[in-house]
Amino acid sequence: MQSIRPLKPESPRRALLSASAAATGVVLHTSPQSEKLSIYPSQTPDVLLVETPSPLEEQIGVARRRVTETYREAHSRVQGVISRWIGVEHAIENRVKAxxxxxxxxxxGLLYVGVATLTxxxxxxxxxxxxxxxLPPLFLFLSAKQFIPQTTANLSAYLGSLEEKYFPTLxxxxxxxxxxxxxxWERLKDATQNGRQWVNHSAEVAVDKVQETTGLKLKETLGWAQKRVEVQVTEVAKVVEEKVVETKAAIDKAVEEVKVEASPPVEEVKTEEVKRLV
Structure with a gap:
């Protein structure tokens, strides 16, 4: 069996030399590419400045926006009130003109009405x-009816329309x-007219009796005879005018009837023409 020798650790100096040799090889290998320079000028990078407001500035901005919104709302409300007021002015002006x-x-007219009311x-x-x-309102109403009747009638009609709109029961x-x-008022006028006629008739009867008793021509002196003649002539003229109108209407009616009788119906004329053609 072969014996295994343990590996000896390299010395630090030897390791440093090997590392430097490897780095030199890498540099030598990459140096030709890094030495090539570009023919175009290098662009300077853009520098972006980001503004970061402080908390105080943020609070001031919020307050300013709120104040601006409040001002706009107040301005719109004021403009609305002004437009409404202008509309009211135009409505009042048109109503017064009407x-x-x-x-x-x-x-x-108003001067006379004021003087009458003060009176x-x-x-x-x-x-x-x-x-x-x-008494003052009565004088006011009567003087207004006398001096400015159309304006008074228009005002009464307008007040009546308001009363019917807002107070119908009243x-x-x-x-x-x-x-x-x-x-x-009509009864009072009739009674006044009847009383006047009765007084006139009584006065005429009294004058007739005095004239018959004394023989004086009081009617001619007072001018009653001429007035009576004028009244009679007026009455006769009215009667004659009414008779003329009635006679004219009767003549027109008779002429229309004669025309209707003289003109035969259209259907009969057509049938006669057809028979003749056949």
């Missing part, structure tokens, strides 16, 4: 409480009250 009549002058308050100054409360009661007031 109420005021272009055919009436407001400057003297009512002056008249009712030393009266009891009910008169002081009712509007119904108001309509009923207006109807009763109109009925009472």
């Amino acid at each position: 109420i005021i009549s272009p055919n009436e002058s407001l400057t003297p 009512g308050s002056i008249i009712a100054r030393n009266r009891f409480l009910g008169t002081r409360l009712l 509007a119904q009661k108001h309509d009923i009250a207006n109807a009763h007031s109109e009925m009472a």
